[in-house]
Amino acid sequence: MGAMPSPRHDALVKMFEHRPELAVEILRDLMGVELPDTPLVRLENTTFNTRRSDDIHADMVLVLGPSQDPAHAIIVEIQQDKSKAPRQLARYAAVLWLMLGCDVTVLVICPDRATAAYYAQPIESGLTGYRLQALVLGPDSIPALTDxxxxxxxxxxxxxxxxxxxxxxxxxxxxxxxxxxxxxxxxxxxxxxxxxxxxxxxxxxxxxxxxxxxxxxxTPFAREHFGRGREQGKAEGKAEGKAEGEARAVLLVLAARGLDVPEDVRARITACTDLAQLETWTTRAATAQALEELFDEAGGQQG
Structure with missing residues (x-):
């Protein structure tokens, strides 16, 4: 089982999903890639098939041009380490090319300098004549915006x-x-x-x-989501209502952080009636890197 995506990984993916044009602007304006001049940019399903039996899943896929006649596809991958085999990126591009029938660019976002250098190397696919050159946006390529x-x-x-x-x-x-x-x-x-x-x-x-x-x-999580949940709970005027509001605050913060909450964890949070415990969980949720940290006994008693 793979490692849980980090908040940084999830934030980058969500940022591109929120505004897919960002990938086009990075490639065209920052990296000098010639792309079709079209205002039509849409998100595509990130899971596609090799036409055998296994699905493969990219972080984000977007397509330029009309759906019936796509002009160009862009695969965005967020890589913080060298855990993904570079050949997998070549496979992504080949399968998407087969499915859509248009050219495909692979854009890899690497916050780490060594990781960026790793994926910037030409990728031998194993198929004679097919070598993929992914375009890598590493820390040296991201400008320091001070204006x-x-x-x-x-x-x-x-x-x-x-x-x-x-x-x-x-x-x-x-x-x-x-x-x-x-x-x-x-x-x-x-x-x-x-x-x-x-x-x-x-x-x-x-x-x-x-x-x-x-x-x-x-502090986006503590101010917006924690505050919203607390105020909703207080407005209900009863201890049970307050607990429900605090529980919702915990879940809102976790959702904003991009952390996946299994049903058993969600049930544990919503069933808790201890306001002090719920407030502790809300505070921890703003910085926790994994769900386990929410219930860490070292930080306080469990509910």
């Missing part, structure tokens, strides 16, 4: 700039300033993406800078 206007115009890149260059205070300041020029709902998404992708010390810097500005959501 608020530039960050506001490229919020996806600005969030990735936080991931790679967030220790530079000017990068975080530019990101925070850019968010004030965007409507709250839109900005909240990118705040969550950046926060999930950032290292712990960068998260602390984000909170410090965002609390000193007019931007109201400086």
């Amino acid at each position: 608020p206007q530039e960050a506001a115009g490229h919020l996806g890149l600005a969030a990735m700039s936080i991931m790679v260059h967030g220790r530079d205070r000017k990068v975080v300041e530019a990101f925070a300033a850019a968010l004030t020029d965007t409507d709250d709902d839109h900005a909240l998404k990118y705040t969550e993406y950046a926060y999930s992708m950032a290292a712990p010390e960068v998260r602390r810097l984000m909170e410090e800078i965002m609390t000193s500005t007019d931007w109201p959501v400086y």
Whole structure:
């Protein structure tokens, strides 16, 4: 069984899903790839078949052009280590080419420099004459955006700039300033993406800078989701209602973090009536890297 995807991996995938045009802009504007000039960009099913018996699953697939006559396909893969065999990427491209009948580009996002170099090498597929050259966006290719206007115009890149260059205070300041020029709902998404992708010390810097500005959501999970759940619980006016609101807050935070909650864990959370325990779980949910940390006895008693 494979390892559970990290919050950083999930945030990157969600950011591209939220705005698929980001992949086109990275390839065309940042990496100089010639792509069909079309406003039609759509997400495709990420699971496709080798026409034998096994399905293969990419992080994201998007298609340029009309569905009946696709002009180009892009496979986006998020790789934080060298665990995936490069030949698998060649296989993805070949199968998608067979299915859609159009050219395919593989874009690999690698926050780690060594991983980026690994996937940047030409990939021998094992089929004579077929060698795939994946296009890799590594930390050296992600610009440090310190201009608020530039960050506001490229919020996806600005969030990735936080991931790679967030220790530079000017990068975080530019990101925070850019968010004030965007409507709250839109900005909240990118705040969550950046926060999930950032290292712990960068998260602390984000909170410090965002609390000193007019931007109201400086810790996206604690402020938006935790607060919403608490207020809903209080409005119900009864202990049972408060517990239900707190339980919902826990689940909202976990959902915002991209953590998959099995039914048995969901049942345990919703069945808990201990408000103090639920508040503890909500606080832990904002930073937990895995569900096990939510119930860690070292951090407090279990419910």
